[in-house]
Amino acid sequence: MIISKTRINNLETQFKNQEEGTAIIISVSNIDRFNNLNKIGFTQDLEIGEQVLPTIGSGAGKHSTITRFNSEGSYIKRPELGKETKYYQRSLTWKQWCGRGETKEVTEICTIPYERVYREPIAPPSIELRIVEKEGQKIIIADKKFIYKKDDELLKHTINLFLELFKECEILKEDLSELTDLINLKRLNWELLPKGKMPWGKLKEHLKPVLEQTKKTKRVADEARIKYINSHNPTMTFIGTAGFTGYVGFEFKEFTILESLIYGNAIYVFDKNWMEFSKLTKKEILDADLHMKRIIHKDGWETEVNDLFKNIKNPNNTH
Known part of the structure; x- marks a missing residue:
């Protein structure tokens, strides 16, 4: 038929x-x-x-x-549940007075909170x-x-x-x-990048097609997060293709970090290695029961990422 x-x-x-x-x-x-x-x-x-x-x-x-x-996926607006606070990061650039008639250009990444009607997510069928x-x-x-x-x-x-x-x-x-x-x-949902340390300049070239799709006002913040996570020297780096375009993954010995440059507003940490992770569907990846930690894109995210590695060195640290 x-x-x-x-x-x-x-x-x-x-x-x-x-x-x-x-x-x-x-x-x-x-x-x-x-x-x-x-x-x-x-x-x-x-x-x-x-x-x-x-x-x-x-x-x-x-x-x-x-x-x-x-x-x-999608969402259903639930006004009867009130509002929720969301965050997004963007870069602000201005001329700063230096004295003696001179100024310099300064760029700073800021986190901007905003409220919206509560949205109940609908998981993607994948x-x-x-x-x-x-x-x-x-x-x-x-x-x-x-x-x-x-x-x-x-x-x-x-x-x-x-x-x-x-x-x-x-x-x-x-x-x-x-x-x-x-x-x-x-x-074919993931492209595995060459093994070994990946300098930021080289990784940025791989991510160029994706970064060009992001808004210029948030691109600096997006690059800062990727660069910071990459500075912890992952054992494997992979980027999304096809319907996974916009996602960047970093495998470390104890966990895998997934960052989205286009969709969502959080860093996800999974207790899975690359081989296990690559077998998951998108629905499974985004399932709230699978990730071990979710780090919102807002002030303090660097500390939360850094704490992941501190806890590895100090397994008794409950902070």
Whole structure:
């Protein structure tokens, strides 16, 4: 069954001849006809087993609503719960009087608090796409198999994700295990940078495409955080690609630090090494139960980061 339209509003209309309880997967075939596969995050080779979280705005059309929700989630405003205080950092530059008729330019990073109506977050579905082989041909499928139910919101989201990306999708009844070998899985959501110490100038070059997407007023603050974390000499550095673009990860012996340059307003610390971390989906990464510490982008964040390393040297330190 092929669905070819912009978006669906309910499943029952599309599956009117299908009984609930049927195992299905969402797919597209003849993938060579799509010219946005690299933009989505796949390589030029389109190898069997490549799996990726679709890049926001990588669809065949002009809309990015579904890919954005899939990658970043959303929120519900809850005015009955009052307001919440949020923070953002920006740089301020001014001319400072030095005496004798001279001035000098001074730049300072400041933290600005603001209040907004409380927002209840909606976790991103984080549906990933995988290239598999079917009857000697490469096809793209969703990484999740569904048992059809007419009120399955995740299934509806996945179909709409394919429609935004490809303007069509095909519903297959075959079992996913018959289509792909998970041993061949090659996640493309992270780019591993060369091992060893990474001087800030070199790391900044790797991050240039991402930094250029940030607002100039907060770019100095963003660079300061990355530079400070990098100064602690991580054993591994990795940057997000595809739908993970904007994230920078630092692996240390005892934990992994994840910083977002585009989305969110916090540094996340995970008790996981690179190999374990790279296997997580975005939904799992952002799950509040997985990170061991969350450091808000506000005054004092350097101290909190530094305390992570102090506690390693002094394991009995409970500060």
